[in-house]
Amino acid sequence: MTESDAQPAGPNDVQTEPFHVEQRPLVATEIFGEHVEKAQEFADLLVRDGELLGLLGPQEYPRLWTRHVINSALIAPLLHGRVGDVGSGAGLPGIPLAIARPDVDFTLIEPMERRSTWLTETIQQLGLKNVTVTRARAEEIADQAAFDQVTARAVAALSKLIPWTAPLVRFDGELVLLKGRSAEAEIEKAAKAIRKFHLENVRVEEVGEDLDTEPTRVIRATVR
Numbered sequence: 634m635t636e637s638d639a640q641p642a643g644p645n646d647v648q649t650e651p652f653h654v655e656q657r658p659l660v661a662t663e664i665f666g667e668h669v670e671k672a673q674e675f676a677d678l679l680v681r682d683g684e685l686l687g688l689l690g691p692q693e694y695p696r697l698w699t700r701h702v703i704n705s706a707l708i709a710p711l712l713h714g715r716v717g718d719v720g721s722g723a724g725l726p727g728i729p730l731a732i733a734r735p736d737v738d739f740t741l742i743e744p745m746e747r748r749s750t751w752l753t754e755t756i757q758q759l760g761l762k763n764v765t766v767t768r769a770r771a772e773e774i775a776d777q778a779a780f781d782q783v784t785a786r787a788v789a790a791l792s793k794l795i796p797w798t799a800p801l802v803r804f805d806g807e808l809v810l811l812k813g814r815s816a817e818a819e820i821e822k823a824a825k826a827i828r829k830f831h832l833e834n835v836r837v838e839e840v841g842e843d844l845d846t847e848p849t850r851v852i853r854a855t856v857r
Contacts, residue, residue, distance in 0.1 A: 652691045652694050652695070653694065653695045654680055654694045654695070654697060655694065655695050655696055655697045655698045655699060656698075657669075657672075657673055657676070657698055658698055658699065658703070658845075658846065659845070660703065660844050660845050660846045661673075661698060661702070661703060663844060664703060664706050664707065664709070664733060664844070665706065665732060665733050666733075668732050668733065668735070671732050671759055671760075671761075672702060672706070672729060672732050672733075674758075674759060675702070675724070675728055675729065675732065675755070675759060676697055676698060676702055678755055678758070679697060679701075679702075679723060679724075680694060680697065682751060683723065686747060686748070686751055687747075688722060688723035688748065688751070689701070689723055699846060699847060700847075701723075701725055702725075702729050703729075703841075703846055704726075704811070704847070704849050705725045705726030705727075705728075705729040705730060705786060705811070705849075706726070706729040706730060706732070706733045707840045707841035707844075707846075707848065707849040708726065708730065708784070708809060708811065708840050708849055708851055709729075709730050709733040709734045710840070711782075711809055711840065711851070711853075712730060712734055712737050712782055712784075712809065713737060713781060713782070714737065714738070714780075714781030714782065715737075715738045715740070715779075715780050715781050715782075716730070716737055716738065716739050716740070716780060716781065716782045716783070716784060717739075717740045717742055717778060717780040717782075717783040717784070717798075717801050717802075718730075718739060718740065718741050718742060718783075718784050718785065719742050719771045719783060719784070719785040719788060719794075719797055719798050719801070720742065720743065720771075720785055720786075720787075720788035720789075721741035721742060721743045721748075721752060721766075722743060722745075722748055722787075723748070724741065724752055724755060725786055725787075726784060726786045726811060727739050727741045727764065727784075728741075728752075728755065728756070728759070728761070728764070730784075731761050731763055731764045732759070732761070734763075735761075735762075735763055736763075737763065738763050738764075739763060739764045739765075740764075740765050740766075740767055740778075740780070741756075741764060741765070741766045741767070742767050742769060742770075742771055742774070743766065743767075743768060744768065744769060744770045745768075746768065749766050749767075749768040752766045753766045770797075771797040771798060771800075771801060772796075772797060772800070774801070775800035775801055778800075778801040779801075779802075779803040779806075780801050780802055780803065780806060781802075781803060781806050781807070782802065782806055782807045782808070782809050783798045783799075783801045783802050783806070783807075783808055783809070784808075784809045784810060784811065785797075785798060785810050785811070786810075786811040787811070790819055790822070790823075791810070791812070791816075791819035791820060791822070791823040791826070791852060792819070792822055792823040792825070792826050794810060795808075795823055795826040795827065795829075795830050795832065796826060796829075796830065798810070799830040799831075799832065799856050800830075802856040803856075804856065804857065805855065805856070805857065806855075806856050807853060807854065807855055807856065808832070808852070808853065808854045808856065809851055809852075809853055810851060810852045810853075811849060811850070811851055812837070812850050812851060812852050813850060814850070816837045816850050816851075816852050817837055819852070820835055820837070820852065827854070830856065831856065831857040832854040832855065832856060832857070833854065833855045833857050834853070834854060834855050835852065835853070835854040836852070836853055836854075837850060837851070837852055837853075838850070838851050838853055839851075
């Protein structure tokens with residue numbers, strides 16, 4: 634067939650291949666223990682609603698567990714008391730953490746109505762009793778909150794994130810912020826905000842190095 638013989642494809646001729654979803658890895662049982670099936674249910678909800686509601690793009694499904702669910706849950710041993718999750722979005726890291734640590738109370742802070750509604754419905758469907766959702770921007774609730782710890786994942790660069798998260802933490806509380814390979818560079822660029830918000834012992838840690846998965850990198854800091 635020559636180029637001139639070819640006919641343009643019609644809407645019914647378009648072939649779309651189903652996206653591949655990463656299967657639950659064995660390490661998930663080590664992390665979630667007896668709650669691993671609840672983590673599976675959460676992953677299934679992300680697959681069902683993620684693209685439709687703009688929570689996750691289809692390119693994320695082949696690494697759904699490793700890159701998102703497990704990456705979030707690995708910091709569970711670092712947490713205690715009352716934890717705020719800023720910009721929770723698709724429930725990451727807050728929901729996997731709440732599943733892994735039913736003894737810790739989590740507040741998911743999300744300003745978008747569509748996402749906060751989904752979070753509330755997901756929490757109810759999973760039967761999680763240690764999670765609440767607050768529909769607000771972090772700066773709108775700074776005078777009401779006094780969390781023991783605040784976490785965030787894929788929200789903003791550290792220099793912007795500190796002014797949103799540090800005011801939510803009680804004196805001597807802690808920021809536990811999930812970051813990527815540029816964590817050290819972000820600390821350098823955030824020097825002014827670190828001084829302004831009286832952060833001490835700011836450092837990068839890797840969690841989960843002893844497990845058969847990619848470790849999670851976090852920036853930890855004490856709020857004085």
